Amino acid sequence: MADIALRGIRKTYGKTEVVHGVDLDIPHGELVVILGPSGCGKSTLLRMVAGLEGITAGDISIGGQVVNRLEPRERGCAMVFQNYALYPHMTVAQNIGYSLKITGVPKTQRNEKVAKVAASLGLSEFLDRKPGQLSGGQRQRVAMGRAMIREPKVFLYDEPLSNLDARLRVAMRVEIRKLHQRLGTTTLFVTHDQVEAMTLADRIVVMNKGVVEQVGTPADVYQRPETTYVASFIGTPGLNLLPGIVDIDTGVITLRDGQRLAYDRHRWPDVGHGPAIAGFRAEAVSLAPNGLSGRFDFAEELGSAQLIHGTFAGETVIAHLADAGHLSPGDPLSFHVDPGNIQLFDADSGWRLAGEARVKGEARKIAPRLVTA
Ligand code: ADP
Numbered sequence: 001m002a003d004i005a006l007r008g009i010r011k012t013y014g015k016t017e018v019v020h021g022v023d024l025d026i027p028h029g030e031l032v033v034i035l036g037p038s039g040c041g042k043s044t045l046l047r048m049v050a051g052l053e054g055i056t057a058g059d060i061s062i063g064g065q066v067v068n069r070l071e072p073r074e075r076g077c078a079m080v081f082q083n084y085a086l087y088p089h090m091t092v093a094q095n096i097g098y099s100l101k102i103t104g105v106p107k108t109q110r111n112e113k114v115a116k117v118a119a120s121l122g123l124s125e126f127l128d129r130k131p132g133q134l135s136g137g138q139r140q141r142v143a144m145g146r147a148m149i150r151e152p153k154v155f156l157y158d159e160p161l162s163n164l165d166a167r168l169r170v171a172m173r174v175e176i177r178k179l180h181q182r183l184g185t186t187t188l189f190v191t192h193d194q195v196e197a198m199t200l201a202d203r204i205v206v207m208n209k210g211v212v213e214q215v216g217t218p219a220d221v222y223q224r225p226e227t228t229y230v231a232s233f234i235g236t237p238g239l240n241l242l243p244g245i246v247d248i249d250t251g252v253i254t255l256r257d258g259q260r261l262a263y264d265r266h267r268w269p270d271v272g273h274g275p276a277i278a279g280f281r282a283e284a285v286s287l288a289p290n291g292l293s294g295r296f297d298f299a300e301e302l303g304s305a306q307l308i309h310g311t312f313a314g315e316t317v318i319a320h321l322a323d324a325g326h327l328s329p330g331d332p333l334s335f336h337v338d339p340g341n342i343q344l345f346d347a348d349s350g351w352r353l354a355g356e357a358r359v360k361g362e363a364r365k366i367a368p369r370l371v372t373a
Helices: 042-050 092-102 107-120 136-148 166-183 194-200 218-223 228-233 355-359
Strands: 004-013 016-026 031-035 057-062 077-081 154-158 186-191 203-208 211-216 240-247 252-255 260-262 274-280 285-301 306-312 315-321 332-337 343-346
Touching: 004 042, 016 042, 016 057, 016 211, 031 042, 031 194, 042 057, 042 077, 042 154, 042 186, 077 136, 092 107, 092 136, 107 136, 136 166, 166 194, 186 194, 194 218, 203 218, 203 228, 211 218, 211 228, 228 240, 228 274, 228 343, 240 315, 285 315, 306 332
Parallel strands: 031 186, 031 203, 077 154, 154 186
Antiparallel strands: 004 016, 004 057, 203 211, 240 252, 240 274, 252 260, 274 343, 285 306, 285 332, 306 315
């Protein structure tokens, strides 16, 4: 049981820096998901916490102790990988109890602990089976049992569900969440799958190219993305983004093709005249005559609704609609976007504009804003 603190963590391979100074505080008992596309540095960060990779600069503390120089086994972390590599010739019980065996824990005590861990993972009836006689999900649970039995201070998961089929992934996600609720062990979980992150995390750390773009609850990163990158990465689909010119007097954004989109200017009092990017969720779009006019491209059927893809002002816009009727590619579309749901981002940096944060009294450290004319 421990909190984790990262201070100015950097990692360089040869001359290339791949993690550019990460600061992060994870209170004891929290489940934090590090989310980002392949190659953004999330596994490297996790492996530095585990002690499997050296740190180029910065400090990592676990439970208040700087662990930079500690060996992996001295850090109290248990790691679960994507390739969980169980010992094929050992039974489930032997696999789970292996770390206790090699540290000399007596057999009776070992068996008791194995039975307890196996029961908590629903593996009691499989204790005598070999990994080859288990399903993928059961094998993954054995791998988790192997980590749990060491009663670690911290659980580290590195894309543990990536090899499982879609259904099993959903089931294991629930298992991991339940396990965390039961044990309350501080957990860091790495994934590139935003749905996995949204459903599992207490807080999500969104990474991009070796930097942290945002840290927040799933609701935070979904509702108030700090950057256009986070906005487009989170959500299915991501936020629609349309560049334009803001007129604060009329509360209108003029898009590249001259069409006008109204936003709620009272929610963005600090925003000035000038270029910006307007963002809105697919759910904020409805079909309405005399709205934004564009062309229909294609529809994704969700069963309960459709995702309608169209081209507006030269950009793709996706609308989540209950029933769009029959449409053929190229058909004209007219979308209304609720002004209250429009968010504004800096046209150059992609940072969320300061207006809304100020209204809520949450002044940000970096608050890029347009120059008021
Ligand atoms: P992610 O987990 O987000 O997919 P990684 O942390 O594995 O990303 O990798 C981050 C970057 O570091 C990538 O560009 C990768 O190619 C590079 N990298 C990772 N490990 C090494 C290594 N041992 N030597 C050189 N470059 C590496």
